[in-house]
Amino acid sequence: MAGNENLTGETEYLAGNDGIARAADLLRRGELVAFPTETVYGVGADARNETAVGKIFEAKGRPRFNPLIVHVKSLEAARAFVDFPPWAETLAEAFWPGSLTMVLPGLGRLPGVVSAGRPSLALRVPDHPLAAALLAEVDAPLAAPSANPSGRVSPTTADHVFDGLSGKIAAVLDGGKTDIGVESTIVGGEGPRLLRPGGIAREALEAVLGCVLEDMVGGGAVLAPGQLASHYAPNVAVRLNALSARPGEVFLGFGPRRGDQSLSDTGDLAEAAARLFSALRELEKLGRPIAVAPIPETGLGLAINDRLRRAAVPRG
Numbered sequence: 001m002a003g004n005e006n007l008t009g010e011t012e013y014l015a016g017n018d019g020i021a022r023a024a025d026l027l028r029r030g031e032l033v034a035f036p037t038e039t040v041y042g043v044g045a046d047a048r049n050e051t052a053v054g055k056i057f058e059a060k061g062r063p064r065f066n067p068l069i070v071h072v073k074s075l076e077a078a079r080a081f082v083d084f085p086p087w088a089e090t091l092a093e094a095f096w097p098g099s100l101t102m103v104l105p106g107l108g109r110l111p112g113v114v115s116a117g118r119p120s121l122a123l124r125v126p127d128h129p130l131a132a133a134l135l136a137e138v139d140a141p142l143a144a145p146s147a148n149p150s151g152r153v154s155p156t157t158a159d160h161v162f163d164g165l166s167g168k169i170a171a172v173l174d175g176g177k178t179d180i181g182v183e184s185t186i187v188g189g190e191g192p193r194l195l196r197p198g199g200i201a202r203e204a205l206e207a208v209l210g211c212v213l214e215d216m217v218g219g220g221a222v223l224a225p226g227q228l229a230s231h232y233a234p235n236v237a238v239r240l241n242a243l244s245a246r247p248g249e250v251f252l253g254f255g256p257r258r259g260d261q262s263l264s265d266t267g268d269l270a271e272a273a274a275r276l277f278s279a280l281r282e283l284e285k286l287g288r289p290i291a292v293a294p295i296p297e298t299g300l301g302l303a304i305n306d307r308l309r310r311a312a313v314p315r316g
């Protein structure tokens, strides 16, 4: 949990029921508030307020062409903003609240800045008691990307949010460590397609849909505009599928391959996902290249490997 030592800059530290009331009050006044979800912390603004949503792009240094996910309290609330084709009804019934985002035909009821001018809108119902309480209290859709400066690793604790956005947002609502640890799975298009692997395994979606999800990349074009190659980037070089560390490297272990940090000693992918971003943050502080043990490409391993591949893209 973040302590009072984090009360730096102008960003307020909020917790508990008073914190929710204060967070809702700030959001109603068009301010930005970071809040926990079951995946990662988001930085939210009232999605109906164009000026407030604009502040998100400023605070994160996020390119304006990258659209935002709108968080709503229920499937019924979502219907005010998008059309649900049959596949989306099925997935919403099965996975909401939960770490599934669906990109659906928008009804044009929110300012264009939210969806970066696209006709589609990304929506999800988060499965976290504080997020749910905040959405109920503020009674508005909240546009909320992950609460990190653009191009950095997503935050899984309130401390991480302060590290990246202190002084740039009005407040952080502390809900401790997030459970899932990687961002939501994004599905969209007419098929539908998997646009970003995430907290809900592809296999689980396919089991409910009764068919195979088309791939996230079609005709060489990346479909989720935020899926830029080096989106999830620590400060140091990252080498994947390493069986051991080379001289000078720190090792991020998995299963029997133990390291300076381990994602999961027992080879549990859910545990590994939950630890991934804090482990990368801890290791990057050491300032040495990071070698990462192989992670199986099944279940949550898809999301973990996706984030690791982005972290490993060489940068100048």
Ligand code: TXA
Binding pocket: 037, 039, 040, 041, 042, 043, 066, 067, 068, 069, 099, 101, 103, 115, 118, 120, 121, 122, 144, 145, 146, 147, 182, 183, 184, 185, 186, 188, 195, 223, 224, 225, 226, 227
């Ligand atoms: O778990 C999560 O999804 C977290 C929590 C806070 O909910 N949010 C999150 O947001 O990861 P963000 O902004 O970091 O990632 C959202 C992704 C981006 O890659 C964006 O391009 C994509 O969703 N996206 C949003 N709207 C879209 C749209 N209309 N069409 C295609 N992709 C969209």
Ligand code: MG
Binding pocket: 145, 146, 154
């Ligand atoms: Mg993000």
